[in-house]
Amino acid sequence: MISPPATTAAGASGLDAIRDNPAEAVLGFDFDGTLAPIVADPAAARAHPRAAPTLARLAPLVGSLVIITGRPAATAVEYGGFDGLDGLVVLGQYGRERWESGVLTAPEPPPGVAEVRAKLPEVLKASGAPPETYVEDKGQALAVHTRRCAEPEKAFQRLRGIMAALAERTGLVVEPGRYVLELRPPGMDKGQALRSHLAERGRAPSAVLFAGDDLGDLAAYDAIEALRAEGVPGVKVCSASTEVTVLAERADVTVDGPEGVVAFLESMINDLS
């Protein structure tokens, strides 16, 4: 039995559809907070120790495994220990980058990214951002982190409007997350990335599942709900935290962080084997 079970009828139908035809099911995952525990230093994040082995066992049982992350795809592969994991696709930078079997495709970033890179130090200084504010340069986007500040929520709220204005001036958008404000190119989100992954497969999935923990994952939840309206069974899984509660309100299955996600997938493997 897949555990925990879904708490919604639509979610239960989605899990039944995965059980009935796992070979055509598509399973999608966020990385940070879902497969990897949250830590203070973004460069120190690593997947839960059982995440890669579990995905490796799951891959031959299902139609497709896809990680859709705000991280650069190569970073998620490295921090996840996913290199060599056959059957896994990683869509990085909210779907702008694609990695599969060691092959990475990534477009050039728009000019606004270089503009933000140049302006950000001065903008942060002028805004009175705490010195612990940390900028993560992801090549295609810049993420301003406040987790290490003495008052992370206060620093986050202080910077929110300022980052939105900077994004607007540079043709980028702000993606808010867990004590992070990302300035990234527009035109792609996790819902569109999930949709394009399904289209790439070229045939209707038996079911689609997506697991996430943060605001950027809501676009994938939207996609699952739209797919359901089109007749495709779907499951929204929440990797719950005290930092973000809105996903749990919309999820079919709620588990306790990455440990809960891995345990849920292990129960699915047992059920499908």
Ligand SMILES: O=P(O)(O)OC[C@H]1O[C@H](O[C@H]2O[C@H](CO)[C@@H](O)[C@H](O)[C@H]2O)[C@H](O)[C@@H](O)[C@@H]1O
């Ligand atoms: O889409 P995701 O895979 O969830 O990536 C979203 C952002 O996650 C990372 O930041 C978050 O995790 C950090 C490490 O645990 C944590 O320190 C930070 O507070 C979180 O917001 C990552 O650093 C970003 O680049 C990702 O876009």
